[in-house]
Amino acid sequence: MLENEVQELTLQLRKAREDIFGLVQMHAETSEQRDEAMKNLRERSGQLATVRKQLYDLDISASTKKREADQLRGILDGLIDRPKTIV
Template identity: 75%
Template structure:
C-alpha cells in the first residue's frame, strides 16, 4: 500500500464527500446568519425600547424641573412674606414695649397709693 493513499479517506465508509462537507458548512453559515439576524432584530428592539425610555425619562425630568422652578418661586414669595412678618412683628413688639413703659409708671403710682 502506498503511504499517500492512507491519508485519502474519501472512499471510507461514512466519511462525507467534499460536496457534502461544503453543503454542511453552507448550512452552518446560513444558520449562523439567521441567528445573527435574530440577535440583531432583538438588539434593535432593545435599542428602540431604550430610546423610548429615555424620551419618557427626559419628559419626566423636564416636568420635575418645571415643578421645581414653580415651587422655588413660591418659596421665594413665602420667604418674602416671612421676612415682612418678622419686620412687622418686631415693630409691633417695640410699640407694645413702649406702651407698657408708658403704663408702668401709672401702675406703680396706683400700687403706691393703695398701700
C-alpha cells in the same frame, strides 16, 4: 451551516434593534419626567421665595409692634401707680 449563522445573526440584529428602540423610548420618557420634575421644582422654589419674603415681612412687623407695645407700656408705667401686692 452558513445559512443558519446568517439567520442567527439576523435574529440577534433584530433583537438588538428592538432593545435599542426600547432604550430610546425609555430615555425619552425619563427626559419628559425629568423636565416635569424640574418645572415643578422651579415653581415650588418660587413659592418658597414668596413665603420666605412674607415671613420676613411678618417678622419685621412683629418686631415693630413689640417695640411700640413696649414703649406704650413704659408710658403707662409712668402714668399709673401700680398697686403693690404680696404673693
